[in-house]
Amino acid sequence: MMSSRWKTAVALFMASFLLTGCWSHKELTDIAFVSAIGIDQLENGHYLLTYQIVNYLNIPSGMQIGGGQGPPVTIYQTEGKTIEEAILASDQEISRRLYFSHTNVLLIGRNLAENGIYPVIDTFDRRKEFRNTASVLIARKGKAEDILQVMTPIDHIPTNKINKTLEDAEENVGGRIKTDVSDILYDFTTEGKEAVVGSFKLMGDPKKGGKQESQNQTKLDAYLTSGGIGILKHGKLIDWVGGQDARTITWLLKKTKMTSLEIDWAHHPRALGLQVRKTIIGMKPVMKNGKPEMHIHIRLAGQLQEVDVPLDVMDSKEMVRIEKAYEKNVEQQINKGIRHMQREQCDVFGFGEMIYRQYPKEWHSLKHHWNENGFAHLKVKVHADVVIANSELRTNPFLSNLK
């Protein structure tokens, strides 16, 4: 008796398995892969969300079975008072469910960045679908929606181009930065460090970026390029930093490993070019008479890559002199960069955080208005060490032998 009741119970239970329309089941054909999201703020305060959806049929892959004729990405836009509302509104427009697990770029429009990005970040932090390794960028030139419309040659999916460009530049050139959602969150919530965000620019004619004909040329009408670093204070964009100061920032954030430096020599401007191969940075806070000081020690090693002036490269004393010149140059750059930030009263380097970690008790008295009081007047000692390892495949420049 018991067993037949059990059997019916089990049978009924098993039947429930056939409800495969079930629940969290998502067929690949029911979802739309969003590779990038752009957020702009309109005049009425609403958010305009732009979704860059991958049209994978048009991506040539391995064995081409037709297709590949259309643009690889499509743009949809929705509007809402909050981010959630905007995403919800997308269901009315798109035939599939938006799937954010492969979203690699979060592009924030400039006016939104200036108004503060705090309300935007929480939903990307909380929802399980978003990767916290997606990069957050600010649209430096052009609106977010315009940037997302531009198609890129070589990399079929624009987000690949964006991410790869930033990663490469961050590590090998300096002055560009790729920030993840988790990095930004860390910066927001840590005392003594302010957030920096990378940016991307749209060059050329934004209207032509989305057209495929413009892709069929060798010189493009519209293309994307990376921009400098945006500084955020309390979640609001206050300034852009570019050039050498941006490189200082990426040096001190320990993100840049290789770069290139040039100095004047023998009364020739920009005569020597050094390709830095290895960068080691140490930053230490030191307490002197109850006041904090930062000691920065940077060590660069590289190869001399361009010599535009007659020079005896094999003379070691000469090399030492060159190295010293480089060291001075580097120290100047770093000091300049730090002073720039001190003028902005924004501690992006994390000096405050380092003081907190090293001297927690002293930090308690320093942390109030650290940016304005402590950081802006912080004494920084920079010591640079440059080593020229070799001069690549030639010793003396041919200029030395000119008649």
Place this chain on the structure above:
Amino acid sequence: MEKAKISSYQLFVLICMFELGSALLLGIGKGAKQDAWLAVLSGLSVGFFLFYVYYKIFSFYPGISPVEWLRAIYGKVIGWFFGFAMGIYFLYLSARVLRDFGEMLIISAYPETPRFIITVIMAFCVMYAVKKGMEVMARTGEIFFIFVYFLMIMSFVLITSSGLINLNYLKPVLENGPMPIMKTMATETIYIPFGETIAFLSIFPLVDKIKGVKVAGLSAMWLSGTNLAISMLINTCVLGVDVMMRSPFPLLTTIQEIQIAHFLERLDVFFMVALIVGGFFKVGIFLYAACITFTELFHVSSYRKTVYPLGVIMLGASSMIASSYAEHIDEGIKVVPVFFHLPAQVVFPVITLLLILWKERRKKKNRQKPASA
């Protein structure tokens, strides 16, 4: 009691998997912020002491189930009530852990699926295993032990090679002194997971060597305790204090950060697998302890008969004990440790042990008296 025999290595494996079960997932010691790992280690040291108390109680009454020695110490009626309380306690804990895992799955992987269905699947699996017996569970534990450890080592390697660990996040160590660690330890880490080994009192009689229990238990706690501390350490180093505090499942968030060559990403689903295995053992052992206890209390002929009824109760309870995740966690932090864990895991066993020792001393005195008289 079940007629089964397990070796001390199997006990070691079971305790290890049990400890890692839900503690790995939930991230214990969060109250101490970046010193969470130190809180875990201090909880471990108290846990050693607690385990020793349990072992000592067992060593006075080897070979018989907990209900029987409860009755022997406290008398038939009071002992029965204590046994009943223990049984309910284990059943409640099994329902709690089941709920924990259901919530984890719902939040991190299957938001649209009703939680009940997910818990039903796991509950049936656990009931099947408990019905098969402790020998089978121990052997299953041996097989999965290797698998789980392999996954953990691999995850450690992946995290390190992703360059995610930043030891600076641990500083300042002991920022506010040792007090937060002590407080976290007293309210959280002693009980979860180290004190929960009290469930093994029903399993100790099955081990073939009495001394083996002590060795296996202490080394298992040491191994799993250090693993938990290392995992909290890694969580802190990768995520930073803020995100770690705000994540309900910090380990999953850490694993999400792994990104290798744009190829291995979002591996948290994969590690969910290891966590499910741990959860399976935890729920299974609690259920087993509850079944054994109730079998003894009500003189049922075989404990296997009680598995399905108690399993269904556990299943229903897991849905009923809290109406939302927040309430569940709230209970788990504010109510359960102080009102349940503290008396059951610490106060009661210590008092029992003292009683036993006192009785033993009296017996010795009685034996010595006639000689000296």
Place this chain on the structure above:
Amino acid sequence: MPYWWKKQRSAAKNKNKSAKKSGDVQKTPVRGNDTSGTVTDIPCLTMGTDLKTCIQQLKKTTGNSSDIVIHEIMLGSGNDLPAAVISVDGLYDPKMINENLLEILMGNPEIDGYLDGENILDSIIKHVIKIGGVKKVMNWNDLFSELLSGQSILLIDGVYGGLSISTRGGKQRAIEEPSTEVTVRGPREGFTESLRVNTSLIRKRIKNPNLWIENFKIGEVTQTDVALMYIKGIVNDKILEEARKRLNTIKIDAILESGYIEQLIEDKTYTIFPTMYHSERPDVVAANLLEGRFAIVVDGTPFVLLAPAVFIQFFQSADDYYTRFDIATALRFLRVLSYLISLVGPAVYVAVTTFHQELIPTQLVFTIAAQRETIPFPAVVEAVGMEIVFEILREAGLRLPRPIGQTVSIVGALVIGQAAVQAGLVSPAMVIVVSITAIASFSTPSFFIAVSARLYRFVFMLLAATFGFYGIIIGMIALVVHLTSLRSFGVPYTAPIAPFIRSNSGDTVIRVPMWSMSARPRLFSQKNIVRQAENQKPMPPKQKNDANGEQP
């Protein structure tokens, strides 16, 4: 399944059950020499002394079968003692009968002296018959069982009983390499269908008097010879007792193959995992006997059963032991890995593409999504459909004659796969997953373990379709729980991994070098554990003086 088989199985089970509950010893007679209650219900008495009646009785019982040859002769040189030599055409060796038997018995004055007297049979055995293996048969059952095994029967007029003379012959398959267990290195001998040849092949390898063989005749109608072989002193007596008990409990009409016996004495029917091992190779059987297992050899089939079996055994092949340890270990890992792939391959694919798309690298997910765009079915239906088609192809390939079979399966798979992809019915990724799964399932050495994976694969696919990765892991846990609960003749199925036995773990998924495997499996043989002396590690000889300054 024939009805009588089912009844037989449940009867045996019920018998075992009741025996266990009441705790009393089985009261079945030991088979072998007891022939009461057989199909031929001729009572013993009718074997009279009159030759003619005997012969008539014999003809009646066999229904005048044309292959029973009855040669009526006169013993000795005189004309006074009629006798008959009865044999079965096709089972006897004519040369032996003609030259050694009839030659001696007929017209031979030398034997006259032995034909008188009371114990004529004994004197004939001792003095006349110049062939080995002579026995007296005193009742019809023995007579028929000897006759039908290929012996010749000598019936003498006026004498009660007869003689059975060993003249076994008949045609058999030659000893050739077994087709199911091919190894790269190792002997090329395989068992044949004759019991005696098989036992001789094993004897050749274990030249030890402790190799004992017990005979059984199982099967009411077929009276199949079954031999139980073991090495006394190594095998566990309790396990052996259990084996004997189970063999004696078998009451079934026919034993046509060792598979029948396996299904009737195995520990648990409702499981997909085999609890007894079988092999066609004498070296494998010999090695297993040396580890403390026992072998059941069945006449009429080259497959010899070995028990107790453990799960890991099914992943080992004979040449693991003949090759070096690093290759053997790597290949074993590969086999376990391919078993896992064949078990959960399609299920993981289904789970990942329908639940956990975030796990797939971004570029790959677009490719797969593009492929699936045109497919009308959900991933599960596609997977199950492709798997079923593949199973059909595989079965078809087995049934067809060899040259056609190979071609059909290969061509069929390719063509069907390609055509289905182009018709838009399945996606190429699915075809790849299914093919890899199928190939992985071929690389497990034991066919029956691979079959178990084939069946359970569908369960995993369904679980994956409903619950994704979580379903797969719950399925794995349930499978492992089931696996660890199995026992094979009292030995836990997952030994020596769980319970972990250190001394035997050198031969599981890894294989430590030969010189360090010094202990026999502990759970099989409790005694005689050590099988190798210490310090067996080979080392080059130490050179006494450094000639040429070379180090040894």
